[in-house]
Amino acid sequence: MSAVPRHIVIAGAGQAGGRAAEALRARGFQGMVTMLGDEPHPPYERPQLSKDMLGIADTPVTYIKLASDWSNVLDVRLETGAPVTDCDAARRTVATADGRVYAFDRLLIATGTRPRRLTLLENLGIDVQYLRNVEDALRFRKSIRDKSRIVIVGGGVIGLEAACAAAKHGCSVTVIESEPRLLARALPSLVSDIVATKHRSHGVEFVFGVTVSGGTSRSVRLSSGAEIQADLVLIGIGVEPVPTVAERLGLPVTAGIAVDACGRTAAPDVFCAGDAALQWSRCHGRTIRVETWANAQNQAIAVAGNMIGEQNEYLDPPWFWTDQYDLNIQVAGDMLDSEHVLRGEPASGRFSVIAMRGAHLVGALSVNAAKDMAMLRRLLAANKRPARADLESPSFDLRTALK
């Protein structure tokens, strides 16, 4: 890696890109920073898109910083509406769609992910929507205010938060999920059932174990042969890494863009952070992409430091939250393929589930128990091995296990 960089280019002006740019200045980097984003907006955080912005009030988007502050306060050159379409690894340049070319000493790929599409519903005349950016949220908000009949494909976090918002607006909502239960990739079945019961109490219907096989301009057809009438279909079937920049640099994009613990890719002086990065997770025992707010912020900050010569290994256990009705659910680490220890009483509406593999703590989940989760995250990060009997006793102070 060449000594002190003079010009850092950040491809992608989302959460990770924005937090990296801020961190470069906070750490005293005085060279040029250019951030190239394809959206017409300065960086913003996406959790608001499926929460505050879909509420009853007309909540506007909140930006990490106003466009003018990037240049005036942080001296960051922010180009919006500027997709990176080409890269030259040997000459160390990237080019945007309008033909402008930017030279870099270090490049950060922070281009995130994009929704997986369900193309078989497109071009049938039915309103097919996704929920990834500000424009998507504004469009979906308008639809749910019109009290549409909504089919949501995918019982994951995005689909369920959208279902919650639509139900609150009085829409008729049906969620189609190919697995036999909700949030099957992240939650134990006990919690899937609690979430489903909560949604049903707000009028949301579920169809499990089916996929979408087709439709018409007013309906969605399922693999079971059933047909559901709908004014719009929201697709929430996961995301895939945006490959353009990595591919143009000759980097393979499989499940993501492979990085080491410092966020370095296989290309010299090219780093990656956020949703796009395929990184090692001790809790999972394999490499994964971490599609969370916390990762987009904290990995980006650590990697920004590494671009200017620091050696920060970013190994935080993955953590995310979701808010649905009066349920705040937080998940850290890996809840699958493990034994579960229950802490607290589910009937009380406030409890945690702790995942262990042998003596190792590998995951934790809390339902309306944020204080527990704060300590469990620290235990996970410190790779502690607390005794099972202690964990399952709600009176045991988790802070003790940190010592």
Ligand SMILES: Cc1cc2nc3c(=O)[nH]c(=O)nc-3n(C[C@H](O)[C@H](O)[C@H](O)COP(=O)(O)OP(=O)(O)OC[C@H]3O[C@@H](n4cnc5c(N)ncnc54)[C@H](O)[C@@H]3O)c2cc1C
């Ligand atoms: C609706 C929604 C709700 C969410 N809620 C939560 C939550 O409650 N809790 C949680 O932990 N996480 C949540 N997340 C996940 C979290 O927002 C993401 O993990 C985070 O946004 C990832 O940040 P990123 O910067 O890697 O990617 P992004 O925020 O997607 O930013 C990448 C940017 O790069 C741009 N880009 C792509 N290709 C190019 C190119 N070639 N040239 C230039 N720019 C390009 C993209 O358009 C985008 O603006 C939510 C996500 C969504 C969509």
